[in-house]
Amino acid sequence: MNTYELLIWDFDGTIADSEAVILDTMREAFEAGGIAPPPDGAIRSRIGLDLHEMVRVLLEEQGAESGSQKVDAVAGHYRDQWIGEAHERITLFEGIVDLLEACRSRGQELCIATGKSRVGLERSLLAHDLERFFTAWATPDQVERGKPAPDMIEMLLSTRAYDPARVLVIGDSTLDLDMGHAAGVDTCAVTWGTHDEASLRSSEPRWLVRSLPDLASLLSG
DSSP: OOOEEEEEOOTTTEEEOOHHHHHHHHHHHHTTTOOOOOHHHHHHHBTBBHHHHHHHHHHEEEEOOOHHHHHHEEEEHHHHHHHTTTGGGGGEETHHHHHHHHHTTTTOOOEESSSSSSHHHHHHHHHHTTTEEEEEEEEOGGGGTTTTSHHHHHHHHTTOOOGGGGEEEEESSSEEEHHHHTOEEEEEETTTTSSSSHHHTOOOOOOSSSSHHHHHHTTTT
């Protein structure tokens, strides 16, 4: 089994059990803009995209006006709610802190690649005392293209001298897996988040795990 030296984690649905909060916050953002909120399934399937891209796609699917001003308004309301208080309502998957501790104690470097804005991610990390585990995080507002493009992974690797064979992307959606593939590194799908196992398998991850103990075993080499 491979021993990975750099672990690049998704946040929502992988580390944080945040789906319900995301759904509530997005519905509220649409309602604040006078637009019927999308079905939960539509929102769920877009978690991981850059916020503005997610809103644009959801607006189009609702048959609503999706110009830049409307996208900015809905995304802005979502962002304000997340930064204001929504980030405090998310919970962490049971056992994830112990796993992050174990990885760090083995000398593995931990980073994050997420669809959240930098400010939104940092508020979430600080609220749950997670920033101490990660040496860096990549967000869509730091790169030209968000998931599933490889830009965030490439940004993290550009300042690190790792063999790509020792790098693993860990995530709960096809966006994470496709991003990792595009960057030329291994991927691990986790089944406790947004996308179901069949969808995850369609992106051909190197590994697929169904529990945190299974992930811990994989990462320990």
